[in-house]
Every structure is written in C-alpha cells, then in structure tokens.
Amino acid sequence: MAQSDAPKLSIRGLWKVFGHKATGGDVPASIATKSKADMREDDGVVLALKDVNFDVQEGETFVVMGLSGSGKSTLVRTLIRLIEPSYGEILVDGENVLEYSEQELVEFRRRKTAMVFQHFGLLPHRTVLENAAWGLEVQNMPKAERLERARETLEMVGLQGWEDYRPAALSGGMQQRVGLARAIAADPDILLMDEPFSGLDPLIRRDMQGELVRLQEQLHKTLIFITHDLAEALKLGTHIMIMRDGVVIQLGTPEEILAHPADDYVAEFVRDVRRTSIVTLRTLMEEPGLQVRESYTPSKAIEEMARVGVVSAFVVDAEGHYVGVVSFNSAAEAKQRGDATIVNACISDEYPALAVNTPVESALPLVQHEESALAVTDSEGILVGSVQPHTVRDAMAQEAQEASDARESVGSSALEMEQSSLRTSSGNAEEEKTTTAT
Amino acid sequence: MAISSPSNKKEKRWKGFDIKNHKALILGSVGFLAFSAIVLAVLGPAVEFPIKIGRTISEGIDDSIGWATTSGAWFLDPTSDGVLRFLLLIKDFFEWLPWPIFIVATVIGSYKTAGRGIAIFAVVSLTMMGSLGLWVSAMETMALIVVAVILSISIAVPIGILAARSNLLDTILRPILDGMQTMPSFVYLVPAVMFFGIGDVPAIFATIIYAVPPAIRLTNLGIRQVSSEIVEAAMSFGTTPRQLLLKVQIPMAVPTIMAGINQTIMMALAMVVIASLVGAGGLGEDVNRALNRFQPGEALLSGLGIVFLAIIIDRVTQAAANERQKALMGER
C-alpha cells in the first residue's frame, strides 16, 4: 500500500448548491452546518454536494453509490464542469480544473476525460461509426484516421458489422456499447460513467459489466463509475464511496464496506447482498508459503522444504507463474532418478490454481474435496497467495448462519412467506390428487 | 413518516401563498369596482376616459416613420434596389421556365417527397391552372413567394439561433413576435409603402414582417428542445460552442426549423394576396382586380390558383420535414 505518488484525481471540499450563484472562494459559515433538508426549508435552494473529499489513484475503478437524489450525477458532472461547482477544488494531475479558461476546459475535456451516459446520449442523426468517432471529430482529427480508430474501437466492444446503422436501430445494450466505444476511442485518462448500465435489463447489464471488466484489464483507465446497485459496485469497484443527500457517508474498499458498514444507510444496502457471492478469494488468501523454482535441483528443493519444515511446496517459473506442486516424496524420487531439475517431479493437474477474483461462493465446489492449501493466481497466472479449503468452507458456513439470524430478527421474512405459500400449494396438489383418484 | 413530511410542508407553503394571492386580488377588484361605481354615480353612465393619448402617439409614430423614410434613404434605397434586382432575377427565371418543365419537375419532386397522391394532385391542378389562364400570374406569385421566403429564412434562422442561445433575447423577442403575429396584416402595408413606395418591393417587405415570426419561433424551439443529455454528451467530449451548434443543435433542429419554414411559406402565400393592395402582381392582383370589377367568377378562379399552389407547397415541404424527422429517429 505504499502509494506515495500523487493521486490522478483529487477532490477537495467540493460543494454544489443549486440556486446560489457559483461563487468560489470560501464556504460561507451560514451554510457550512446546514443539511440538505435545512437548506431547502430555509433558503429554497438545493444542496446537491456538501464538502465532498476523495482521491482516485491512477488505474483504479472508483465507484460512487447512493440512492436517487444523493448527488451522484451532480458530482460526476462537476468533475468536467458540465455543472459548475459552488466551492472547492478539482485537481487532475495536480491542476485545478476550476481555474481553467474556456479553451483550457475544452482541451481538458478532449484529452483527459470521456463520459458514458445513462441514456447513452448518442447523436441520432449520425451512424454508429460516426458516433464512435465523435470525440476524435471534435478534436479535429482527419476523417479517414478517426473513422479507422472508431472502427477498431467498435470491434473491441463487439459491434463490428453495425457501423453504418443509426443508433435507433440498436438495442439498449448495443447502444451503450456505442457509448462505451465513443468514450474509449477518444483515449482519455479518466473515464466517467454515470449509471451506464442502469437502463439495461439484468442479463444485458451483467454482460456489460463483464465487458467493462475485460476492457479495463486491457486499458487500465482511471474509472469513475456511478451506480445505485451495490452488487455492481462490489463487482467493479476498487474503492466505493457511498453518498446520501450530498454528503459522503463512507469510503472504502468493497470488503471494508461489507464488513463495517458506517451506519444504517450503508447497512441497508449491504443487507441484501450475499457476501460470499461478492467477496473474492483475495480476502481469504494467505501468503503462498514456500515457493521453489522449477529449475531447482531435487536436492535443493528437498533442502528448502526441510529448512522451512513442510512436506510440499508451490513450484513457479522464473517469472513467478504458478506451475504446480512438488512434494517431499516426489522430489526424493526425482533425486533417486537423477533428474537435473524438479520439473518432472512437479504435479500440476491435480493441483489447479484458483483465480484471485473468484467469488468465495464459486470457489467452494473447487475446494470441496481438497485437503491442503491451493494456489491463488492473478489474471496473468502469477502466484499471489494460497487458500486453505477450510477457510472457504468456514466463510460459507458463517454467511449461512448470519443469513438465518437476519431472517429470524426480521420476523415475517419473504422466505417464510414463500415457504408458507409453498405449503398451501402442495396441500392443494394433494387434494387434487385425491379427487382425481376417486 | 420521513417521506410524508416534505410533501406536507410543500402543501402548506403552497396554500399560504395561494391565500395571500387571492386576498390581494379580491381586495383589488373590490376596490376598483367601488371606485368605478362612485365615479359612474357622480358623473353618469356616458363618462369618457379622462386621459386621451392615442392620437398623440399615433401621430408621433407617423412622424418618426416619415423621418425614418427621409433620413434612412441611404439604407432604404439600396435595400429596395437589391430586393428588386433579386426579384427580377427570379421572375425572369420563372417566366423563362417552359410550363411542361415546371409541371414535370413539380410532379417528380412531389412524388419523391410526398408520394403518389400529391403527385397526381400536382399534375391535375397545374394543368388546370394552365388551362384557366392563370399560368403567368401563378409564376409571378411563385417568384414573389420564393424571394420573400428566402429573405425571411435568412433573417429568421439566425435570429432564432441567437434567441436559443440567449434567454434574455428570447424574453425580449417573445412579446414582439406575439405582437407581429396577431397584428392585422394590413397594418404592415402602410409603413411598407412609406419606405419603399408602391409595387413588389413593399409587398415583399410586408410579407417578410408578417411571415418571419413562425420561422424564428420554431428555429428557437428546435434548438432548445434538443435533449439536454445529448447536448451534455456532445459537450463532454470538448466541443466548442460553434461545433455544438453546427454539428449537434442545428442538425437535430432541422425538422422543427423546416416546420417553421413551411409555416412561413404558407403565411407568405396569404400575405402576397393582401400585398396586391400595394401593387404586388400575380394571382393576388388578379383577385384584387376582379373584386374591384365585381367579377366573382374571376376572383374565385384566381383564388383557386392560390389554393392549389398552397396545397402543393405545403404537402411537399411537410413531407420533407417528416422525412428528415424519420431519419433523425433512426427509421432509415
């Protein structure tokens, strides 16, 4: 966590009051203590953002979450000054965006950021290709070049063949892919997304989330992602910021938010999420323990295991990619055979690695019949940790316990109602059976 | 509970405001009634308004228009000249145009935009106009319309665009346009004659004043009604105001602007007839002459000629606007 370099984006004391003239300077003491409701009551103005502070590191996915009206859209729009904030600072790469002149702002929007909108915001009179090229057109890139770039980006989002259609001919999900392509084609440092998938039906939404994760692995953009869906936030976010009535309630990693909701508002969000379907092996894993290079001689491997006091070890290649497991016995056999290295002693098929972003829930069937620790690898196959099968099983058990506790405390839960309706319907079925029998 | 409280407050405030409003209104009306009753009781029912300034003002306006005519000559004369030259050019063209070519071109044009029905209507009505002896007058009217409409649009669209970008201008313009549209069209003829004398030029001038408001209004509306999310999306990529206007707002406003132009054409057609009072030629002149000579048949036929022209032009421009609208909605 030694993130000593400056954040990509840094928000300091950001306020937005709709109804006041944007004033700049210091926040007047008269409003500093008021809540959104107070402001509406007393002054008839809307407090949309109240003293918002946060940092976003380069390459991370920063999710902003909150119920309707909590100021998410306002926040993301102030970042590129589609809405002028009332007070505060917006620092991107150390420069205060609020001090930019008109031309500097235009240039900033062209080079540094791109935005994806909930209702897509595509130009209906342009083709899909022209829409995707919009950012480049605005930058005055020559036509052939920008269309070529747009074509490539459309291909990245799986829309080849649709270039010459108009947006209205596409489904919602596809239109948002165009929106995504348009943003990516402009090659910004920072991607802003205001509930991009909220308008899509759940299946398509999941698709698009997957798509975004995949793209993000390729592109490593700094992502500011707005949503009101916690599952989405947890799936995508490296950090999650929860807002209510313009105030930041909690900011943390997904795991922190799940484990320690700051207040009832956050707890309410968290309650319905099955933690094990969200929390990944990253949270459960431990240090990988002893690693041996596949180029080691059998004697060296044995020596190492003896020194640490274990009977098996993970084998990695020179770059740290996981190769398999070597046991004390197999190394000893290899030594007897006179092998030069432990490559042949290494067992790989019986000990598959688990991806670090596997949800705990999905990992359970994989560890069901395992006894010893399993390797955990990142997306490139580098060994990053190990996980004990019993930790996974314990986490699942704890979750089930908590869920049933919660149901009891709630009382007449939906589940119970479901069960009782099941009972009555099965009763009916029996009756039917008896009547048909007679 | 937390949900119900804000709406409660809102209602209370609304009621409070409302009652206050009523009080003022009721008090005011009662007061005025009482005052008028007293005045009538004292002075009798035939009492006249105590102040009369109508004549002073109208004379003032007469004077200032008179003044503008003489001292504005440096501007009025070249304008008049230019319009006249433009008109002659167009007139020559329509006079030169052999009637078969005009008919064929119109039919093809209306078939392509408005479909078979209007194409058939165009053939029939144009042939009829030819055989009724209205052709020459109709072409003259066409020339007047074309000139008036081109000038109207080149005035209206820029003003509409400016109004869409400035709320202040919009607020100022709104009552002026209302006035221009409700003012009886004859009123424009007088200053037109004072400025430009008798003939086609004052007719065009009056026509422009009469026909320009809908095009201004609808241009303004068309640009303002471009969805704010599309504008935001476009801007978020760093458009300059000029790029936004030329690449987003105007293209998306085209159907509405075209509806405005359609209305402008229709109003110009109506006005061109009235403008025959100040010496404009064409079908309007025919109607006017027939009226003066008590020839209802002649008047009716010439009037029919105007109706035919109006229907063809209206349907074709409307269909073109619809086509564009469909293209915008992605139905192509």
Ligand SMILES: Nc1ncnc2c1ncn2[C@@H]1O[C@H](COP(=O)(O)OP(=O)(O)OP(=O)(O)O)[C@@H](O)[C@H]1O
């Ligand atoms: N142009 C505006 N003028 C006045 N008030 C506004 C304006 N835009 C937003 N607001 C108010 O600011 C507050 C925050 O709105 P915002 O749109 O940012 O919320 P949000 O979190 O994006 O909600 P949603 O999930 O519904 O999109 C709301 O109370 C809203 O009514």
Ligand SMILES: [Mg+2]
């Ligand atoms: Mg929003």
